[in-house]
Amino acid sequence: IMSKMVINQPQPVMYAQESDEWSSGICDCCDDVPECCCGFWCCPCFACKTSRNYGEPLCLPLLEIFSGMIPAITMSMRVSMRQRYGIRGTMCRDCVLATFCPACSWCQISREMKRRKIPIVMVAAKNT
Template sequence: MSWVVSTQPQTVSTFNAAADWSSGICDCCQDMNQCCFAFWCFPCFACKTSKDFGQCLCLPLLDVFGCFIHPITMSMRVSMRHVYGIRGSLCDDCLCSTFCVSCVWCQMATEIKKRQIPTMLSDIISSR
């Protein structure tokens, strides 16, 4: 039995216009709770951030197999840029993921927080 694919899946982008990250790579201390969590228990923080983005909880733990470059951190950053329509380049993602791993995860966690849109029916009804 053979399967015929008539259309290929398309990527889904929630934001059309290209934007910048909502926080800088060194702005991890703006949210002190997040900063302390990332500093004191980085593996747990990275796993929680990965889960919040809709990926496998234990995915960041695979970064231990990368010697110098952290492949999971870089791929999560690239994926987040594509999903949220954030400007950037693969070179920037590679450099940040190599030299500022904890800062990258804090930046991604902040982005997830700021991009989550609460769905409240009462706000929609009261605005009419």
């Protein structure tokens, strides 16, 4: 049995930073009307789809029914999105937008993922 020795480890692919701002505003629903209609009329379904596309568990947003007054999942997705793409902002603003505009927040997250076009790669280790 011959084995190969790894000399160079694979490096993460670096993407050019587009901007440190959101590519669309919180109320820019006219930028993607079909998605915003889905987000407005069926926010739980839209949030689940967006969560899955982001690389998180499909039903993660449904846990928000247990979070009380502050929608912790929506807020944490906004914070994660800002960190991943280097978008300026504060947790306080994320909290306010997630609390008072959850559908708009999910729509903004979805638009940002589409515009940045940065693929999410899930890596699963298997024992053979």
